[in-house]
Structure formats: structure tokens, C-alpha cells
Amino acid sequence: MAKITYIEHGGTEHVVEVANGLTVMEGARDNNIPGIEADCGGACACSTCHVYVDPAWVEKLPGKDDMEEDMLDFAYEPDPARSRLTCQLKVTDALDGLIVQMPEKQI
Known part of the structure; x- marks a missing residue:
């Protein structure tokens, strides 16, 4: 289980525990993170x-991986160093304390 902090574009923080084996995206979905x-x-x-x-x-x-790199080309204002797709980040104990911030919008 990892505690992950999701920060909305406007600054609202959501700290949730996400089970190992899920993705960071599934943790957001399961906890209704906007x-x-x-x-x-x-x-x-x-x-x-x-x-x-x-x-x-x-x-x-x-x-x-190459597929994630390709998909990030379609993201809103991607940052070459910091942008990730949360569906590609598998939760393990090593991600305990991870902090991610949402962009202004998703496209």
C-alpha cells in the first residue's frame, strides 16, 4: 500500500492510500479524484x-516506454522531464509518498 498525493490544477490536495498492484490512475479513479x-x-x-x-x-x-512517450505527445502541455501517464505507473511500496499534479485540462 502506498500513500499518494494527487494535486488538482487549482491546488486542492487529495492524499489516498492505493493498494499495491493497482496503477496510480486506478487509485485516482477508485477515490474519485478529479x-x-x-x-x-x-x-x-x-x-x-x-x-x-x-x-x-x-x-x-x-x-x-515507447508507447507512453508516443501518447504523451497528445497530452496537454507535456513536460519532457515530469509528464507521465498514470496508467503506466504500477503502485508498489516504493511509491509511498509519490506526489503528482494534474494539468489544467486533459485532452
């Missing part, structure tokens, strides 16, 4: 679960 739409349901076929990872966490996460 700002992560997840239109494709986690298939890495859209960019509507895009977030900006807190700078302190960027190097701690597994790298992006």
Missing part, C-alpha cells in the same frame, strides 16, 4: 490520465 479522466481505461491509448510528477520523484520512477 482531473484524471482515464478515457481508455488504462490501455495507454490516450493521454487523459496525464500528470506532472513532483521533481523529487522523477528519477525514482521506472522509465517511460
